[in-house]
Structures are given as structure tokens and as C-alpha cells.
Amino acid sequence: MTSSVSWGLLLLAGLCLLVPSCLAEDSQEDTAQETSQHDQDHPTCLKVAPNLAEFAFSLYRQLAHQSNTTNIFFSPVSIATAFAMVSLGTKADTHTQILEGLNFNLTETPEAEIHEGFQELLRTLNQPNNQLQLTTGNGLFISAGLKLVEKFLEDVKKLYHSEAFSTNFKDTEEAKKQINDYVERGTQGKIVDLVKELDKDTAFALVNYIFFKGKWEKPFNAEHTTEEDFHVDEATTVKVPMMQRLGMFNVHHCEKLSSWVLMMDYVGNATAIFFLPDEGKLQHLEDKLTKEVVAKFLENRETRSANLRFPKLSISGTYDLKTVLSKLGITKIFSKGADLSGVTEESPLMLSKAVHKAVLTIDEKGTEAAGTTFLEAIPMSIPPEVTFNRAFFFMIYEQITKTPLFMGKVVNPTQK
Numbered sequence: 542m543t544s545s546v547s548w549g550l551l552l553l554a555g556l557c558l559l560v561p562s563c564l565a566e567d568s569q570e571d572t573a574q575e576t577s578q579h580d581q582d583h584p585t586c587l588k589v590a591p592n593l594a595e596f597a598f599s600l601y602r603q604l605a606h607q608s609n610t611t612n613i614f615f616s617p618v619s620i621a622t623a624f625a626m627v628s629l630g631t632k633a634d635t636h637t638q639i640l641e642g643l644n645f646n647l648t649e650t651p652e653a654e655i656h657e658g659f660q661e662l663l664r665t666l667n668q669p670n671n672q673l674q675l676t677t678g679n680g681l682f683i684s685a686g687l688k689l690v691e692k693f694l695e696d697v698k699k700l701y702h703s704e705a706f707s708t709n710f711k712d713t714e715e716a717k718k719q720i721n722d723y724v725e726r727g728t729q730g731k732i733v734d735l736v737k738e739l740d741k742d743t744a745f746a747l748v749n750y751i752f753f754k755g756k757w758e759k760p761f762n763a764e765h766t767t768e769e770d771f772h773v774d775e776a777t778t779v780k781v782p783m784m785q786r787l788g789m790f791n792v793h794h795c796e797k798l799s800s801w802v803l804m805m806d807y808v809g810n811a812t813a814i815f816f817l818p819d820e821g822k823l824q825h826l827e828d829k830l831t832k833e834v835v836a837k838f839l840e841n842r843e844t845r846s847a848n849l850r851f852p853k854l855s856i857s858g859t860y861d862l863k864t865v866l867s868k869l870g871i872t873k874i875f876s877k878g879a880d881l882s883g884v885t886e887e888s889p890l891m892l893s894k895a896v897h898k899a900v901l902t903i904d905e906k907g908t909e910a911a912g913t914t915f916l917e918a919i920p921m922s923i924p925p926e927v928t929f930n931r932a933f934f935f936m937i938y939e940q941i942t943k944t945p946l947f948m949g950k951v952v953n954p955t956q957k
Contacts, residue, residue, distance in 0.1 A: 585654060585657045585658045585661050586658055586661035586662050586665060586942050587942065587943060588650070588654065588658050589645075589655060589658030589659060589662060590662075590942060590943040590944050591832065592643065592644045592645050592650075593617055593618055593621055593643075593644075593944055593945060594617075594832035594835070594836075594943075594944075594945050595644040595832055596617055596621055596643050596644040597617035597832075597936075597945045597948050598830070598831065598832060598948075599644065599869055600615065600617060600620070600865065600866075600869070600948075601613065601615075601948055601950075602827070603865050603868045603869065604858075604860070604865060605827060605950070607865075609823075609824075609952075610774070610952060611952060611953075611956065612856045612858065612949065612950060612951055612952050612953060612956050613858055613948075613949045613950040614856055614857060614858035614899050614900075614901050614947065614948075614949035614950075615858050615860060615897060615899050615947070615948060615949065616751050616897075616899050616946060616947050616948075617945050617946075617947075617948055618662070618666075618677075618751065618944050618945065618946055619677070619749050619750070619751045619897070619899070620749075620862065620897055621643050621659075622659060622662075622663065622677070622679070622701065622749055623679070623747060623749035624639050624642075624643060624866075624871070625639070625640070625643060625655065625656065625659050625701075626659075626679060626697055626700075626701040626703065626747070626749075627639070627747060627874075627884075627892075628640055629656070629693055629696045629697060629700070629883065630690070630693045630881050630882075630883035630884030630885075631874065631879075631880060631881055631883055631884075632880045632881075632882055632883055633880045634873050634878075634880070635873040635874050635878075635879050635880040635881065636880070638870055638871050638872065638873050638874070639871055639874060640652065640655065641870060642866060642869045642870045642871035656696070656700045657700070659700065659701065660699070660700045660701070660702075662942055662944060663677055663701065663702055664702075665941060665942050666751075666939060666942065666944075667702070670809055670810070672756070672807075672808045672809035673753075673754075673755055673756075673807060673808065673809025673810060673811055674752065674753065674754035674755070675751075675752070675753050675754075675755075675809075675811070675939070675946075676727070676751070676752050677749070677750065677751045677752075678702075678704070678727045678748075678749070678750050679697070679701050679702060679703035679704070679747070679748070679749050680703065680704050680705075680706060680720075680723050680727075680747070680748040680749075681694075681697060681703055681704070681705045681706065681745060681746075681747055682706050682708040682716070682719065682720055682723075682745055682746040682747075682748070683705060683706065683707060683708060683744075683745040684708060684709075684710050684743070684744050684745055685707050685708065685709055687744050687745060687885055687887065688885060688887055689745075689884060689885050690882075690883055690884060690885060690886065692883075693883055693884050706719065706723070708720075708745070708746070710739065710740075710741055710742070710743045710744070710745075711741050713739045713740075713741050716739055716743070716746075717736045717737075717739050720735070720736050720739075720746060720748060721733065721734055721735055721736055723748060724736075724748060724750055727750040727752060728750055728752050728900075729752060731752075731900055732750075732898060732900060735748075735896065735898055736896075740893065740894075743893070744885070744888075744890055745884075751946065753811070753937070753946060753947070755807035755808070755809065755811050755937075756807060756808045756809075757805060757806075757807060757808075758805075758806045758807065758808055759786070759788060759789075759790075759805070759806075760905060761784040761785065761786050761851075761905035762786065762905070763905050765784070765785045765786065766782050766783065766784050766785065766853065766905060767782070767783055767785070768780050768781070768782055768783070769781065769783040769850070769930065770930060771783075771852055771930050771931070771953070771954055771955075772930055772931045773932075773952060773953045777953075779953060779954070779955045780955075781852040781853065781854070781954045781955065782852065782853040783850050783851070783852055783853075783928075783930070784850065784851050784852070784853055784905045785848070785849070785850050785851075786848075786849050787846070787847075787848045787849075787924065788846065788847070788849070789844050789845070789846055789847075790803060790804075790805070790844065790845065790846075790847045790849055790927075791803065791804040791805070791806075791842045791843060791844055792804070792843075792845060792847050792849070792927055793843045793845065794925075797829065798816065798818070798825070798826050798829050798830065798834070799818060799819045799822040799825050799826065800816045800817055800818040800819065800822065800826050801816070801817040801927050802814070802815070802816055802838055803815040803816075803817070803849070803927065804838065804839070804842065810939055810940040810941050811937060811938065811939050811940060811946070812839065812937070812938050812940060813935060813936070813937050813938075814835065814838060814839065814935065814936050814937075814938065815851075815929065815933055815934070815935045816830065816933060816934040816935065817927065817929050817931070817933045818931075818932070818933070818934075820931070823932050823934075826934060827934070830934070835936065839938065845924070845925075846924040847924045847925050847926075847927050848924050848925070848926045848927070849927050849928075850926070850927070850928040850929065850930070851903070851929045852903075852929060852930070852951075852954045853903060853904055853905060853954075854901070854902070854903050854951060854954035855900075855901065855902045855903075855957070856900075856901050856949070856951060856954070856956065856957065857898065857899065857900040857901065857957060858897075858898065858899050858949065859896070859897070859898045860896070860897045860898075861895070861896065862895035862896070862897050863875050863892075863894070863895050866895070874891070874892045875891065875892050875893075875895075876891060877889075877891055879891040879892060899947065901947065901949065932950065932951065932952045933950070933951055934949070934950050935948070935949055935950075935951070936948045936949075
């Protein structure tokens with residue numbers, strides 16, 4: 542038996558670019574009918590959504606434990622997709638740990654149903670939509686001399702829509718360029734040079750990306766953006782460009798969470814939900830927030846007038862998933878005891894590297910917003926001031942699949 546070969550798994554969540562534009566004209570009734578129809582047509586897809594939401598919160602809490610002074614931003618659906626895909630080539634404890642670490646109960650959910658759920662999820666997310674740009678991609682970069690198990694190749698192509706590329710990992714510079722070019726194209730140039738180091742003994746690498754570009758249904762006017770203070774902590778204040786709009790919002794104060802809850806829709810099928818905790822209540826919010834609580838907010842909306850102030854920002858998150866996922870019980874795949882014999886029977890493999898990067902930009906304008914005007918009627922009562930000028934938590938949901946695309950926390954909008 543040959544010596545153990547290291548295997549790099551590179552996970553990428555691409556740019557999340559939030560660009561406001563003019564108000565969508567689609568009726569809510571049409572959207573409700575489409576969603577209802579989808580629920581009937583795609584039950585498998587919806588079965589994995591609660592597991593993805595639970596996984597998202599588990600992963601968030603691990604990242605929050607690591608540091609409470611840094612921004613957090615990641616794509617749970619990207620990470621889960623990559624590891625679910627790679628589980629197709631694992632066996633024994635390695636296999637069980639991955640699926641259970643992704644919050645699937647294998648005694649309740651047949652494994653075939655899990656992969657069918659991801660297949661349907663990816664198909665739905667990648668459907669062309671002229672209102673919302675949302676694409677995901679999976680790439681397998683395989684050493685030219687490595688023979689993979691045919692069933693593994695067939696399954697990742699069929700279930701996860703993955704592309705396969707022959708790669709010469711002995712030429713590390715050329716291999717890095719091949720992978721980085723794939724990522725750069727998939728994220729439309731927003732993430733470059735993801736892979737900075739690559740071991741020449743790498744057998745193959747897996748790359749997953751997700752690219753999202755959404756336009757606010759109710760945009761901000763760039764002329765109203767002014768520089769204001771953002772309170773990082775009691776001793777630190779930074780200046781940020783603060784967007785402002787007086788209008789009708791899905792916003793209310795939740796006593797249970799001690800937080801303002803704001804939902805803003807994109808043109809298309811996505812919603813951002815933001816939680817602004819009261820002074821000193823960030824930890825309380827993080828402890829109390831669950832997928833069930835979020836689901837209730839998304840279902841029961843309250844529209845009211847408000848004077849909203851929200852920071853323009855651009856943040857990113859880069860994570861070593863070996864460290865984070867080991868806290869969720871996914872350890873075997875990163876060890877010499879890993880069983881990846883479903884990938885190749887030629888030599889033993891282990892997962893040497895798992896990198897995840899996500900980028901977020903929130904803006905009030907874009908090329909499509911030029912020259913547009915948005916007007917709405919406001920009640921005469923005095924509206925509350927809701928100012929996101931301190932740490933806040935947020936999630937971005939795809940409405941049809943009920944999937945958490947992104948999750949994060951903004952502690953310092955100026956921190957890249």
C-alpha cells in the first residue's frame with residue numbers, strides 16, 4: 542500500500558453583493574402562488590432546509606466563540622453542499638460524522654433523500670432569474686494520475702452538478718492558477734487568489750462557490766447617505782457612510798430578543814433579516830436566536846413606518862474549516878484514519894485542507910439604480926428611529942427553498 546496522500550478540499554462561498562434598485566412590480570399573490578406550487582413540486586428540497594438552518598446556527602456559534610470582536614460572514618449552504626458532496630466518497634465513521642455534523646439524523650432521514658434534497662436545492666438555486674443573480678458551482682480538480690471510483694464521479698456530477706478537471710498538482714503554481722481562475726470566473730471577479738498555498742502531494746481539490754447579487758425592492762437614495770459614528774465597543778467608534786430612508790418597513794422591536802428585527806426583500810426570491818440588539822444585549826440575542834424564531838419572523842410580517850439608518854459596508858470571512866467543523870464532530874476526515882475509499886481505491890486519502898471564504902457588500906446603489914425614483918405613502922404618526930450603529934446579526938434567505946444562503950455578524954463595518 543502506498544503512503545498516505547494528502548487531499549486539499551477548498552470551499553468557497555462567493556460574493557454576496559446587495560445592490561438596491563427600483564421597486565419590483567410582481568404582486569405578492571403571484572409570489573405566494575409560486576411558492577405554494579414549489580412546496581408541492583419540490584418536497585425533497587424543503588426537507589433539507591431545516592437541517593441547513595440548524596447547521597448554520599451551530600457553525601455560527603462556533604465562530605462566535607472564537608472571537609466576539611471580529612465580523613463573521615459565511616455561507617452555510619456552500620459549506621454543507623461541499624461536505625455532503627464529498628460524503629459520497631466516504632465510508633464508516635468518516636461518512637457518518639460528516640452527515641451527522643451537518644445536522645442530519647440518519648435514522649430519520651434516508652441518505653438517498655439527503656442527496657436528492659441537495660440536488661433539487663442546487664437545481665432551484667441555479668434557475669435563471671432576471672431579477673436575482675444567484676449561481677452556485679462545484680469543481681473537482683483531480684490529479685492526472687489518480688483513478689477515481691466511477692460511481693463517485695457519476696454521483697457528484699448527477700446529484701451536485703459538479704464539473705471535473707484534470708490537474709497537474711506537481712506543478713503547484715499552474716494548479717493554483719487553474720483553481721483560482723475557476724473561482725474568479727464563478728464569482729465574477731470578486732474573489733481572486735483564494736488558494737495561496739498548495740501541496741504538490743495533493744491528490745485532488747474540491748471547490749464550491751456561491752455568487753449572489755440582489756437589488757433591494759425598496760432602495761436607498763445615495764444623496765441621503767452621510768458619514769456617521771458606528772460604535773464598535775464602549776471605547777471604539779469608527780466613521781461609516783450611513784444610508785438613510787424614511788418609509789414603510791417590515792420592522793418591529795422584539796422584547797424576547799431585546800432587539801429590533803428588520804426584514805428587507807430583494808427583487809426576486811430572497812430576503813435579508815437583520816437583528817439589532819439593544820445596548821449590551823448582543824450575547825442575549827445570540828443565545829436566544831434559533832431557526833424556529835427566525836421562521837416565525839419570516840412568516841409573520843409587520844409593516845410600519847420607520848426612519849431607518851443602515852451602514853454601507855464591505856466585509857469578508859475566511860475560515861479554516863478543519864478547526865471549526867471538528868467542534869461539530871467532523872474529525873475523522875481530517876485524520877490518517879479517514880476512509881475515502883469511495884473516492885479512489887488506489888491509495889489512502891485524508892482531507893488536508895478545507896478553506897471557506899465569503900464576501901459581503903451592502904450598498905444603496907448600482908448601475909441599475911441610476912436615474913430611478915421610488916415613492917411611497919407614509920402615515921402621519923411619528924415613526925421610530927432605527928439606527929444600525931452598533932453590532933448586529935443578519936441572515937439572507939432564499940424564499941422558495943427556505944434555505945439560509947448567508948449568515949453573519951457585523952461588529953466593525955470598516956474591518957475588511
